[in-house]
Amino acid sequence: MIATIADWLGAGCLVAGALLALAAGVGVLRFPDALSRMHAATKPQVLGVLLLLLGIALRLRSPADLGMILLVAVFQLATAPVAAQMIGRAAYRSGRLDRGLLDADELADRGQGSGSAGPA
Amino acid sequence: MTGSPEPAPDAPGPAVVGRGRIGRWRDQAVALGWLVVVWNLLWGDINWANLVGGLLVGAAVLVFYPLPAVSFGGRLRPWALLVFAGRFAAELVSASLHVARIAVQPGYRPRGAIIAVRLRVPTDLNLALTAEAVSLVPGTLILEVDRDSGTLYLHVMDTHGPGDLDVARDRTLAVERRIIRAVGSTTELRHLDVTSPEKGTRP
Numbered sequence: 001m002i003a004t005i006a007d008w009l010g011a012g013c014l015v016a017g018a019l020l021a022l023a024a025g026v027g028v029l030r031f032p033d034a035l036s037r038m039h040a041a042t043k044p045q046v047l048g049v050l051l052l053l054l055g056i057a058l059r060l061r062s063p064a065d066l067g068m069i070l071l072v073a074v075f076q077l078a079t080a081p082v083a084a085q086m087i088g089r090a091a092y093r094s095g096r097l098d099r100g101l102l103d104a105d106e107l108a109d110r111g112q113g114s115g116s117a118g119p120a
Numbered sequence: 121m122t123g124s125p126e127p128a129p130d131a132p133g134p135a136v137v138g139r140g141r142i143g144r145w146r147d148q149a150v151a152l153g154w155l156v157v158v159w160n161l162l163w164g165d166i167n168w169a170n171l172v173g174g175l176l177v178g179a180a181v182l183v184f185y186p187l188p189a190v191s192f193g194g195r196l197r198p199w200a201l202l203v204f205a206g207r208f209a210a211e212l213v214s215a216s217l218h219v220a221r222i223a224v225q226p227g228y229r230p231r232g233a234i235i236a237v238r239l240r241v242p243t244d245l246n247l248a249l250t251a252e253a254v255s256l257v258p259g260t261l262i263l264e265v266d267r268d269s270g271t272l273y274l275h276v277m278d279t280h281g282p283g284d285l286d287v288a289r290d291r292t293l294a295v296e297r298r299i300i301r302a303v304g305s306t307t308e309l310r311h312l313d314v315t316s317p318e319k320g321t322r323p
Contacts, residue, residue, distance in 0.1 A: 020216055027223030035275045036230055038261055039219050046256060047216035064164035071161045081255030085262040088275060092234075092263055103233040104285060107264055107273045 010058030017051030020044045033098040034091035038084040046080050049073075152178045188244075200301040207298060211257040222278055230278040234263060235285050237292045241300055241308045242270020249303070250296045257295060260288055 027040025050073055057069045091097060159174030160166045222230055251262045251272055264273040276288045300308050
């Protein structure tokens with residue numbers, strides 16, 4: 001009984017995760033500039049992967065697999081924003097952004113001279 | 121949660137004074153423990169061989185790829201950690217649905233803005249944690265980090281006017297507050313309470 005419920009919940013998670021990943025892909029394709037695209041590549045994508053992992057966990061249910069899945073989730077959460085930041089920063093520094101779409105730019109107000117502060 | 125009677129004489133700010141070699145050894149031990157856990161999870165099995173192997177690999181990683189010391193001067197507060205995790209999960213879901221919705225909305229071109237948010241507790245750890253969390257909550261993405269002044273530069277998506285920028289700024293500071301409440305030191309907490317009235321400071 002419980003196994004059936006877990007299986008169906010897992011299936012639901014898999015479908016929802018796949019849909020979110022699809023929406024993320026559509027966003028990456030459709031958004032007007034690189035910075036907006038990185039939004040699509042972080043939020044729905046990360047939640048999509050987490051839902052897929054949850055779905056898999058609900059169907060596998062063995063401790064070894066759960067450990068691995070947890071690890072994947074943690075690293076996904078930790079690395080996706082870093083990757084997005086690196087791409088966003090590169091896009092900004094190389095000027096590949098549509099200024100017509102920006103309401104404000106307080107990074108430009110800071111002055112380009114001190115562009116590389118800190119070894120981040 | 122707040123106001124725990126712990127004497128914390130260390131100075132606020134990036135340099136945590138008064139923690140010498142012991143603190144550094146403790147940080148290394150925590151890192152080693154984490155690496156051993158990861159190693160065992162990767163093998164999918166916890167046994168003596170994996171524990172010893174994990175210790176060896178972890179020690180090698182720490183020796184050959186040393187990282188700049190990120191000292192953890194705070195303390196874990198389970199309840200605040202739970203609050204942070206819960207809010208984070210809720211905001212991750214709403215952010216994802218929001219971005220997914222405008223992704224599939226026909227003929228919609230979202231506008232954006234880049235804002236600067238100066239954090240109130242400019243430690244490396246807080247900067248990193250806040251930057252990570254903020255990237256995954258609604259509407260914001262880290263673009264640049266100014267480590268010296270503790271300022272995050274964020275790209276805000278789908279803005280409709282200046283009001284949205286203030287909302288994003290407040291939301292970022294709220295994330296910071298929840299992180300400090302969960303893992304910050306008592307000094308940082310007090311610092312947060314002192315400076316919270318003047319929110320959204322521009323550099």
